[in-house]
Amino acid sequence: MRERDMIDHRRLGRELELFVSDPLAGAGLPIWLPAGAAARHAVEEYVRELERRAGYQHVYSPPLGKRELFELSGHLGYFADDMFPPMRLSADDEFVLRPALCPHHALVFGARGRSYRELPLRVAELGGMYRAERSGVLGGLSRVRAISLNDAHNFCALEQAGEEVAEILRLIREAHAALGVRPAGFRLSVRGPGQRYVGDDVQWARAEELLREALSGVDYEVAPGDAAFYGPKIDIQVVDGRGRESTLSTVQLDFDKPERFDLAYTDRDGARRRPVMVHRSLVGSMERLFAYLIEVHEGAFPAWYAPVQLVVLPVDADQAGVAADLARRAEAAGLRVEVDAAGSLGARIRDAARRRTPYAAVIGAREAAAGLVSLRLRDGRALDPLPVAAALGLVGDVVATRSAQLLPG
Ligand SMILES: [Zn+2]
Numbered sequence: 001m002r003e004r005d006m007i008d009h010r011r012l013g014r015e016l017e018l019f020v021s022d023p024l025a026g027a028g029l030p031i032w033l034p035a036g037a038a039a040r041h042a043v044e045e046y047v048r049e050l051e052r053r054a055g056y057q058h059v060y061s062p063p064l065g066k067r068e069l070f071e072l073s074g075h076l077g078y079f080a081d082d083m084f085p086p087m088r089l090s091a092d093d094e095f096v097l098r099p100a101l102c103p104h105h106a107l108v109f110g111a112r113g114r115s116y117r118e119l120p121l122r123v124a125e126l127g128g129m130y131r132a133e134r135s136g137v138l139g140g141l142s143r144v145r146a147i148s149l150n151d152a153h154n155f156c157a158l159e160q161a162g163e164e165v166a167e168i169l170r171l172i173r174e175a176h177a178a179l180g181v182r183p184a185g186f187r188l189s190v191r192g193p194g195q196r197y198v199g200d201d202v203q204w205a206r207a208e209e210l211l212r213e214a215l216s217g218v219d220y221e222v223a224p225g226d227a228a229f230y231g232p233k234i235d236i237q238v239v240d241g242r243g244r245e246s247t248l249s250t251v252q253l254d255f256d257k258p259e260r261f262d263l264a265y266t267d268r269d270g271a272r273r274r275p276v277m278v279h280r281s282l283v284g285s286m287e288r289l290f291a292y293l294i295e296v297h298e299g300a301f302p303a304w305y306a307p308v309q310l311v312v313l314p315v316d317a318d319q320a321g322v323a324a325d326l327a328r329r330a331e332a333a334g335l336r337v338e339v340d341a342a343g344s345l346g347a348r349i350r351d352a353a354r355r356r357t358p359y360a361a362v363i364g365a366r367e368a369a370a371g372l373v374s375l376r377l378r379d380g381r382a383l384d385p386l387p388v389a390a391a392l393g394l395v396g397d398v399v400a401t402r403s404a405q406l407l408p409g
Helices: 002-006 009-015 034-053 067-072 100-109 158-179 201-214 255-258 286-296 318-332 345-354 367-368 388-400
Strands: 064-065 087-090 093-097 121-132 146-156 185-190 218-223 233-239 244-255 276-281 311-313 337-339 359-363 371-377
Touching: 002 367, 009 064, 009 286, 034 121, 034 158, 034 286, 034 345, 064 067, 064 371, 067 093, 067 100, 087 371, 093 286, 100 121, 100 146, 100 255, 100 276, 146 158, 158 233, 158 276, 185 201, 201 233, 201 244, 244 286, 311 318, 311 345, 318 337, 318 359, 318 367, 337 388, 345 359, 359 367, 367 371, 371 388
Parallel strands: 185 218, 311 337, 311 359
Antiparallel strands: 064 093, 087 093, 121 146, 146 276, 185 233, 233 244, 244 276, 359 371
């Protein structure tokens, strides 16, 4: 237990300069520093590409909107306790920091007439949203007030919903494998006593049935009372360094918002029909995802999203030119690289390991003369000197395949 206590993303976040929380900026409003931003950027690019190949279309929408939008969506009626109070510009002009992206994405679907041929229509965005969390529960990246959510809303015909949910679960597994996420369990979150929900019992039963079918063959728990106010959901849980469970990925079925926003498509027979709205997040918010990834990897991210992938260490000043040249070539190959020339070689090697940099390229006089480089891995392994092109090829391979290992398989 003592050892697990030491793996705290807040401590590692500080030591590795990934993010900072400043009381002047406000509790629950962390600032991502360059190293954390570089890792997050790599993850965001990966997720966007994964979604693009799976038929998602990306949009941008603002993190705030008119009060009426969130009255229509039901958020002000059912979710107001978790929202920041509205901002009044004038007597009839009030704005709300959004608690979810769904209302804007409903407007994307409704922006023009839709045909059955366009379904499933998958609208994705990595977008900002806000939660008025009480200050006592805030900590590091795991509970924040400004959230960057990997979100999408898939509009489909009712008969497509089962297949759509199954496909989303497949994408979630793929993303987890690439990132090194180890889910602690699946949960079917359904209605429970003491909460308010929209929609009728027939819709709730149908939605639950579809989710149960998608989960066939998977071990899962049923969590009464944890459904969204508009529908049941599949939650994929992770456990943090202190043993606390939280939801990372989620898939939710919603019959209510298409009603509220009067969304429809023209079916094959010319009839006007309501789509089902599937809310889903493959990897959750960037904040909660990184709180988890920092702890599960103890700061040693897989090379493909390590803030710095390769640090070049010239043994002395005579190799400065060769080191700069290697860094330029690595950069041109798309790698995140730095040169560290200050201090003793031993101290620089230790510093690279402390920063969890996957690869250090040591260049001494002999290596420089022969066009070679000695790669040291962050786990302490040292490779025999390699030609520069081979060393860059090795690192490039590991990064391109998003391998969790530091040497190609
Ligand atoms: Zn949503």
